[in-house]
Amino acid sequence: MKTFTRIAAVAALGALMGTSALAEGLYTPNLAYRTGPFAATGIPLMNGQADYMNMLNARDGGIGGVMIDFDECETGYSTEKGVECYEKTKGKAIVTQPWSTGITLQVLPKSNVDEIPILAPGYGFSPMADGKVFQWAFNTPLSYWDGASIILKYLQDQGDLSGKKIAFLHLDHPFGKEPLPYLEQKAEAQGFELLPIPVGLKEMQNQSAQWLQIRRERPDYVIMWGWGAMNAGAITEAVKTKFPMENMLGVWWSGHDADLKIVGDAGKGYKSVSWSFPNPDAPVMADIKQHVIDAGKSQSNEEEMQGVFYSRGLVISAILAEGIAVAQEHTGKAEISPADLRWGLENLNFTEARLEELGMTGMVPPFSTSCSNHTGHSGGWILEWDGAKFVKASDLIMPDSEAISELEMAKAKEYAEANAPWPVNEDCEM
Amino acid sequence: MLYRTAGQFKTSYQADQALFPVRQDAFLLAVILAFAWVIFPLMASEFAYQTLLIPILIYSLAALGLNILTGYAGQLSLGTAAFMGVGAYACYKLVTLMPWLNPVVAILFSGVFSAGVGVAFGIPSLRIKGFYLAIATLAAQFFLVWLFEKWGWLYNYNASGAIQVPNLEMFGVYVAGPQASSVTQYYVVLAIVTLMTLLCINLTRGNLGRTWKATRDMDIAAELIGINLMRSKLTAFAVSSYVVGVAGALFVFMWRGAAEPNLFDIPLSFRILFIAIIGGLGSVLGNYLGAILIVGLPVVLNTLPEALGIPISSATVEHLNIMIVGSLIIFFLIIEPHGLARLWALIREKLIIWPFPH
Numbered sequence: 001m002k003t004f005t006r007i008a009a010v011a012a013l014g015a016l017m018g019t020s021a022l023a024e025g026l027y028t029p030n031l032a033y034r035t036g037p038f039a040a041t042g043i044p045l046m047n048g049q050a051d052y053m054n055m056l057n058a059r060d061g062g063i064g065g066v067m068i069d070f071d072e073c074e075t076g077y078s079t080e081k082g083v084e085c086y087e088k089t090k091g092k093a094i095v096t097q098p099w100s101t102g103i104t105l106q107v108l109p110k111s112n113v114d115e116i117p118i119l120a121p122g123y124g125f126s127p128m129a130d131g132k133v134f135q136w137a138f139n140t141p142l143s144y145w146d147g148a149s150i151i152l153k154y155l156q157d158q159g160d161l162s163g164k165k166i167a168f169l170h171l172d173h174p175f176g177k178e179p180l181p182y183l184e185q186k187a188e189a190q191g192f193e194l195l196p197i198p199v200g201l202k203e204m205q206n207q208s209a210q211w212l213q214i215r216r217e218r219p220d221y222v223i224m225w226g227w228g229a230m231n232a233g234a235i236t237e238a239v240k241t242k243f244p245m246e247n248m249l250g251v252w253w254s255g256h257d258a259d260l261k262i263v264g265d266a267g268k269g270y271k272s273v274s275w276s277f278p279n280p281d282a283p284v285m286a287d288i289k290q291h292v293i294d295a296g297k298s299q300s301n302e303e304e305m306q307g308v309f310y311s312r313g314l315v316i317s318a319i320l321a322e323g324i325a326v327a328q329e330h331t332g333k334a335e336i337s338p339a340d341l342r343w344g345l346e347n348l349n350f351t352e353a354r355l356e357e358l359g360m361t362g363m364v365p366p367f368s369t370s371c372s373n374h375t376g377h378s379g380g381w382i383l384e385w386d387g388a389k390f391v392k393a394s395d396l397i398m399p400d401s402e403a404i405s406e407l408e409m410a411k412a413k414e415y416a417e418a419n420a421p422w423p424v425n426e427d428c429e430m
Numbered sequence: 431m432l433y434r435t436a437g438q439f440k441t442s443y444q445a446d447q448a449l450f451p452v453r454q455d456a457f458l459l460a461v462i463l464a465f466a467w468v469i470f471p472l473m474a475s476e477f478a479y480q481t482l483l484i485p486i487l488i489y490s491l492a493a494l495g496l497n498i499l500t501g502y503a504g505q506l507s508l509g510t511a512a513f514m515g516v517g518a519y520a521c522y523k524l525v526t527l528m529p530w531l532n533p534v535v536a537i538l539f540s541g542v543f544s545a546g547v548g549v550a551f552g553i554p555s556l557r558i559k560g561f562y563l564a565i566a567t568l569a570a571q572f573f574l575v576w577l578f579e580k581w582g583w584l585y586n587y588n589a590s591g592a593i594q595v596p597n598l599e600m601f602g603v604y605v606a607g608p609q610a611s612s613v614t615q616y617y618v619v620l621a622i623v624t625l626m627t628l629l630c631i632n633l634t635r636g637n638l639g640r641t642w643k644a645t646r647d648m649d650i651a652a653e654l655i656g657i658n659l660m661r662s663k664l665t666a667f668a669v670s671s672y673v674v675g676v677a678g679a680l681f682v683f684m685w686r687g688a689a690e691p692n693l694f695d696i697p698l699s700f701r702i703l704f705i706a707i708i709g710g711l712g713s714v715l716g717n718y719l720g721a722i723l724i725v726g727l728p729v730v731l732n733t734l735p736e737a738l739g740i741p742i743s744s745a746t747v748e749h750l751n752i753m754i755v756g757s758l759i760i761f762f763l764i765i766e767p768h769g770l771a772r773l774w775a776l777i778r779e780k781l782i783i784w785p786f787p788h
């Protein structure tokens with residue numbers, strides 16, 4: 001009984017005071033989702049992120065001589081759990097990796113108060129690119145508007161878009177609606193007809209109504225903004241209705257190997273824009289195999305490591321690690337603060353040479369950030385499914401930065417006004 | 431021993447029908463209120479506010495609203511989350527259209543909109559009962575969430591389709607939005623929840639509550655003794671939706687800070703229904719006990735392994751958590767099918783007659 005009361009007392013105390021288990025090094029929590037409806041897509045990403053940091057710890061003893069305390073807090077992609085994790089970790093975290101547009105939207109307004117950088121690579125709110133307004137948020141290396149722009153540019157290269165009809169199949173959720181303002185603007189400018197087709201969260205696995213509409217409207221192209229179960233649903237439905245696969249393109253989250261393996265050869269020609277690409281011959285892969293996989297510290301496996309999502313996880317951790325390294329060099333101290341990390345993430349410079357040094361040649365396009373540009377707008381590749389894996393189908397395509405940055409500034413300003421008082425980075429001269 | 435009622439004489443009917451016929455009950459409540467108003471705020475961390483104290487209070491209030499309709503008036507509803515959504519969106523529109531409005535007034539006023547919507551969807555209850563009514567309220571659930579998605583005016587045509595709580599001031603202190611401190615938000619929530627609970631306890635003990643209970647127990651008999659069923663059912667829908675709407679406004683404005691339409695989808699309705707059922711239908715206390723079990727316990731369980739220093743991955747903890755909470759729900763429902771409130775009532779009764787059981 002005595003021990004029981006003691007355990008209960010410890011538990012109550014822990015819950016009330018917030019847990020503060022002491023750990024060595026820089027605490028970089030990840031709000032992971034290995035459970036819940038999106039687990040299938042989450043696991044390879046989380047494994048990639050964790051493996052890269054474990055590799056740095058094993059190979060180099062961390063970054064700049066400090067170990068990285070890479071921890072996961074499970075959210076199951078639920079916003080409520082995400083906020084719980086944020087509150088739990090913010091005490092000593094130097095970064096927040098929210099991993100869902102919903103959680104990002106919740107945490108974003110708090111970032112000015114808590115002053116912890118949010119790192120949301122390739123997701124979140126596109127106007128976060130405006131670093132003067134969103135001082136603490138980073139969505140490197142590409143925003144959703146960049147992705148939409150790259151897809152349109154690629155299609156333009158295949159033939160003039162004016163008079164064409166493009167269906168925009170998207171999840172009816174903040175994430176899916178994100179590229180709409182940009183696409184609408186472009187539809188008017190380039191003279192194509194945009195046909196937005198929303199897929200409700202409850203209809204993800206059964207999209208027969210949406211595809212009936214696509215069959216009736218006969219669009220020239222289908223652009224897909226899907227996530228989780230929606231991707232597999234759309235791809236199998238496209239195969240069933242015999243939609244020409246080469247005319248279907250998805251965002252980077254719609255390019256998951258496992259979704260296409262279901263249809264195999266029938267999915268040949270499906271494309272997805274991406275800012276990361278697996279390079280099995282890269283030195284970093286060998287290091288991970290040696291220090292992490294063979295040492296039994298990973299939850300991953302050989303097959304998963306070949307996939308697009310695993311390598312994207314590696315790139316995400318590499319961006320964070322580089323931010324830490326840049327900040328350490330700038331401040332001259334190893335134990336950096338969240339504010340130092342923000343400086344680091346604002347001064348990333350991924351050149352070809354630096355990527356080669358990191359052993360990641362070809363895994364991410366070169367890009368750099370600044371205090372006014374929190375995205376980097378790296379450009380991306382169009383990947384194509386060849387029946388067994390994704391291959392590159394284009395050279396690096398750059399987004400239409402001018403039109404995008406105008407839209408970004410306007411929307412960022414709108415956001416700041418709606419959330420006044422909203423501090424803006426006045427020192428940024430760029 | 432603790433609950434000895436010897437010597438507490440009642441000399442009038444009024445004393446017999448008082449809120450606390452047993453003195454110890456009043457004392458216990460005073461202790462709980464002292465904890466809620468003074469001791470928790472003194473020792474709680476940011477984490478405790480944001481994941482335990484504030485959400486438990488808000489979920490309890492939502493369950494209380496549902497309990498009035500389902501537990502007291504016997505009308506099964508599956509649309510609670512949608513009515514919460516009406517409260518939240520109404521509050522959002524109120525504060526963005528009239529930024530000078532006092533936020534607490536806005537929150538209390540937004541319940542009026544949800545009461546109106548609740549009455550409109552409650553009209554079918556005059557003709558249909560039981561499971562059929564549940565399906566009719568399910569229609570409210572689907573329709574309203576669809577409306578939150580499609581009606582751009584509701585979210586001020588925001589590109590992401592979500593609503594964001596602006597910074598709101600009251601007497602020079604931020605009470606909502608990212609600048610507000612947790613302790614202020616906690617006190618606002620606590621004050622509103624205390625007020626609402628007091629209101630609901632007295633409503634359910636009074637004339638209105640008795641007509642609701644009569645309607646629940648046998649509507650034909652109730653009609654025969656002269657109760658106007660239409661008035662009884664519609665007032666239950668109105669009061670219930672009002673409380674639920676206020677809970678919805680608190681949910682977004684005092685806790686979440688942002689909301690997307692699918693937040694108010696059916697899983698939230700079920701969650702609140704579970705709180706009400708496990709806590710005990712037809713009781714006020716049950717909502718709090720249910721919310722502690724369903725909302726609070728998983729959070730505490732999640733922090734346990736770390737607090738005890740057990741190295742275990744976060745995903746495994748989550749899996750274990752779901753299993754433990756699930757089996758606890760089954761366990762409690764087996765030992766007392768009428769919910770936690772009934773369990774407490776039995777314990778209390780045993781304490782009163784202790785040490786001489788019948």
